Amino acid sequence: MSHSVTSRTAPESAPPRESALRGWLAVAGLALGVFSFVTTETLPIGLLPAIADGTSVSVGTAGFLVTGFAAVAAATAAPLTALTGRMDRKWLLVTLMVFYVAGNLLAAVASTYSLLLVARIIVALAHGVFWSIAVAVAVRLVPERHAVRATSVVLGGISLASVAGTPLGTAIGQSTSWHVAFVCVGLLGMLVLAAALLFMPALPARGSANLGVLLQVLRHRALLAAIGVTTLVMSGHFLAFTYVTPYLEEITGVRSSLIGVLLLVFGVAGLVGNFAAGAVVGRALRGSLIGGSGLLAVVLAVMWAVGENTVLAVTMLVCWGVLYATLPVGLQTWVLQVVPEESEAASSWYVAAFNGAIGVGALIGGLLTDASGPRPTMLVAAAFAFGAAVLLVVSGRTSSPRSAVGR
The missing domain is CATH 1.20.1250.20 (MFS general substrate transporter like domains)
Structure with a gap:
């Protein structure tokens, strides 16, 4: 989309109505991405006993699916963000969501703890990079005067996940099975992937691409x-x-x-x-x-x-x-x-x-x-x-x- 926000000065100009609408739709897609990642990160908390029974491990061991997820995301966020620094941000987001969907669908079919842990690590690797670029991307999609508003919209996904995401995921997992809960969050990721493909303009990388x-x-x-x-x-x-x-x-x-x-x-x-x-x-x-x-x-x-x-x-x-x-x-x-x-x-x-x-x-x-x-x-x-x-x-x-x- 030739009239997209791709330069530092572009946000200052008044974009065409269609461009502005698509920019905010892309921001909404990023907010849904935040909602999805936060829901996925905390999803096992309400399902630990069922996951432990299903994979024949203790509840404490099953809990590592949450703490280990956070540890992997914390350790890899900075280096992976640097290593992907030259990728167009649209296609980086698309790649991250492919990893997200693949990891959650792998979790949905996992019958062993080791396979479930691998699935969680795949999503955690995408998690750190997504969080590192989501807000920086969002503020490039809207006029500069709306940067803080775009930030609050994207980060609103955190609170929304607390209100709806984690409780609904827990309810689904308890009423059906924890496998179905992972299918549902995987489908959420597909919606974010679609939003990135449909509404996100090309956003060339900024800054340096090295460690x-x-x-x-x-x-x-x-x-x-x-x-x-x-x-x-x-x-x-x-x-x-x-x-x-x-x-x-x-x-x-x-x-x-x-x-x-x-x-x-x-x-x-x-x-x-x-x-x-x-x-x-x-x-x-x-x-x-x-x-x-x-x-x-x-x-x-x-x-x-x-x-x-x-x-x-x-x-x-x-x-x-x-x-x-x-x-x-x-x-x-x-x-x-x-x-x-x-x-x-x-x-x-x-x-x-x-x-x-x-x-x-x-x-x-x-x-x-x-x-x-x-x-x-x-x-x-x-x-x-x-x-x-x-x-x-x-x-x-x-x-x-x-x-x-x-x-």
Whole structure:
């Protein structure tokens, strides 16, 4: 499509109506891709007993299908993004979705744990690269003034997966079989693949296509700060949220039958926070990140202090959902602004930090819960979030105007 957004200056001009529509349809396809990858990443959580029985392994071993997935994505995001740096972004997305579909369909027919693990690794390899380029691609598809809105639309797939993707996948797997659940997420990938083929214009690669650029972008102090903030705040979130079910049951006294409803409410609150962030981040990036991480620390501390108060604990859970969802939009926007000429390389470090934080947070939370119950996870998570807010303040004071958070 000759009139597509392919250059740095193109977003400034007013594209034809058809081009603009196709650009936003491509952005919607990327959002569906985020929804699909997040759903696939967490799908085994609700199906662990069935998967363990079906593959003759323990539940703990089956759980490695989730933690191992995150580890592979974290370890490979940066190098694979660099190695694919010269590919046209449209055809890279098409290739990633082919891997995604193939991996999930392989999982759907797997009868052994080893084959299922191989299938998960195939999807995890695509996962890291997809996350590294998705937002950078999205902001090239729309006028520059809509970049933050496009970011919030794409990352809205995270909250939507929490609301609909993972619960529906679990329900399908429990009512039929876990094989059918993997077929369904594979079909989702086919829709994303179709959207990329139909609506995505040719997008020539930008930046350098070598592993050396990964080290070069780390010379930017603001990027190091962004990676540090991401590691702290996301470790804190997953440290507490991974064990929020035992917290609500044992500390707050919520009936098991209501946990699903509360997690649904958390996801809906996340959708609200995600799109609210689109309006706020563009105007006050640094303030929104400091406020979001600082308020998250307060919310988690309150949950630690008054967990027995059902009304207050549930209210804080809703606030948690809103605040958490604002952070990926702000953090991803910050990363894209720090090194605009190598945005995908910078994003790959962000993806590695994010996925690494999932594993680190869940590990620390598990150790705390085993040792002292789920309540202390809230206080330790609050400390992580507070540390992120402090790092944001300090980095804003020490960075140069070009690399500071915000404008």
